[in-house]
Amino acid sequence: MNDLSTETVFRRSFVPNVAYSGQFFYDQLGEVLSEDFDVDHLSSLHELKQHLAECSIITSPEVFIMEVDQEKEVFQLVKDIRANPLTAGAIIILLAERQKEGLKSKALKEKVSDFYIYPFDIDELLERLKFLIKFKLIKPDIKKLIPNTVQEYRMPLGKRLFDICFASLAILFLSPLFLIIALWIKIESRGPIIYRSKRAGTGYKIFDFYKFRSMVVDADQKLKELSKVANQYAESSATSKEPLAFVKIKNDPRVTRVGAFIRNTSIDELPQLFNVLKGDMSIVGNRPLPLYEAELLTSNLWSMRFLGPAGITGLWQISKRGKSEMSDEERKGLDNFYAKNSSFLMDLKIILKTFPALLQKEKV
Template identity: 50%
Template sequence: MEQTLTATTPIIAIVGFEDDQLSVFINCDFKDRYIMQFANGIKMVSAWQTDNLHIVAIISFSEIMAPGGIPLIEALKKKGLPEVPFFLVVNHLNTNLSKLALAAGITDAFKLPLNPVKIEKKVNFLIDNQSKLNNISQPKRANIKGIGIAKRAFDLFFAGTALLVLSPLFLIIYLMIKLESKGPAFYYALRVGSGYQIFKFYKFRSMYVNADARLKDLKHLNQYNIDAANEKEPAVLNHGLCNDCRAYNKCQYPLFADGIEWCEKDFRTEKKSTSNSAFFKIKNDPRITRIGNFIRNTSIDELPQLWNVIIGDMSIVGNRPLPLYEAEKLTTDKYVLRFSAPAGITGLWQVEKRGKGEMSEEERLMLDNKYAQSHSLKYDLKLILRTIPALLQKESV
């Protein structure tokens, strides 16, 4: 830590750790490598690019699906930064999450509490042998059936035309949202799409900005978890953070909009039982605004995703991209198939079951798998024609 930093000094970037957590790394012998602390991945990437740092390894304190995990790996790839050993320090780890992390490019994950000797040996070995390791093929993701030139051309034409034609409606909805409640009209959240790729998912805001604060009081209404009503509510935690996030002293699964940040899910119940439903949906949800209820029932809230189609994150038809906390529960062989299909605005389960009564989580996942096995442009056109009647259903979704 006391050595002089030069342009050629090899740096080990320590991301997301507080000052009092650095002692474990300071006590390690990383040879001639300099330890540099960063508050988060964004600041690390910015310094790496602007200061032309010689970073040779990254150690990030984050859960695998949280912003400092796979999303950070994806951001480094998109920025074209050098590929270096990437280590995670996590609270939660299992076999399926480990496979997902390795497939995404994470070199290794350490579960708390940390062992300095193990960290020192692994980090030094993997940095010293990085060139050899680059020649070893990474574990393969789920085989992804490409969308093809015809489907991509259709997506661009359909999304571009829709954005142009619907621009007056966008303006009206924007004004109505702003007039009814405080907060931004648009927001984005991190979502997991085809091949477990993580991207920014855009929507019109349909809930009050503090909607997450009420989620813990509504779990018993979850239509995907009929046994939830019989479960005892956990004790309220201090500082408004769940067990998953308290270790980081900040929310690990945020939503973002115009400088406003709020939590996507109340994690006090998410880790309570591995048998809990991966999905969360409530009928007549009181967190939804009046205009929000209208745009949800007509699927107008989904229209900003046309931009996701334009930039290639999504297709018009596909399996719905999932929040990170849902996707990390669907890494078993039984459900991984759904991630081999394109992420879409509408899809098979929407037209098959929407408005026709309650649908179990198992049914939804099976329909996702069915689409992944049979999607094509011809099949998509049929689903688009069936989507319009589905939008006219009476059930509040």
């Protein structure tokens, strides 16, 4: 049994039930989906709702693929699916005929698993679906069938105690600075003092990541266009055919005056000390990634970085942070190296080298 591959387990022991709602894309997708999955085709959201009302714990779909309707009622159905104990953990993929402002952000807010806009690559969608099924639905079964093949990071007790002591003392010592920065941010621009975003940390665990707000309030909506023309990783990875995993904007126009100062001095990162106390992060580790970056690092080679702790500072910060010659591949390599070789002594060295690295040379 130990010789079984993940693909073999997927094919032999588990055929997921897919509930497909919509008609526009079904002529393209229906036949290929049926090759690997048990597909129930419902032509409308109303039919899907009726279907769900008749499902039991045995017949409830594991996967939902839904076309976004013009009235956007699909988002309320997504909420209902997530609120239902029978389907709360299901994979949900939404398909849209065209891009509309705020549509993708709305989908992510409602915790869909993925979102595609026409035209999309069918083979890519199927590969993504199979990946989600393996790692979200049958991962517990794989652990039972193939023991010791799925690695998990467990933080050493000494590292956790160090994190708690370090973060507590730092918060106490820096509390006057926290108040000054909070007041400064509030005076300069409207919006919250603390910026929260969803990040993927150790083992792809998703949590609320804290920073002092350094940008205008609609910064997230402007990122997509800016990343096309000003991503610092694009220049150093110009010959690569793979999508870039990381985004860093040169001379970011979304940054406020206060933001420019607190970003260049890394003061904006200080609220992450509370993430450390909560156990989401460590003082030293690999940076937790925005979800749009983390979803690109799921291959065997690059997912290694998630087998180490998520941290405030790490090898990236002390080696090439803010330098334009830093490539996408180099950063992933640094993350993987730390995940494989981390130790308490290495952590101490990184902490000592972090302070000189706080003042960045470039505005990124």
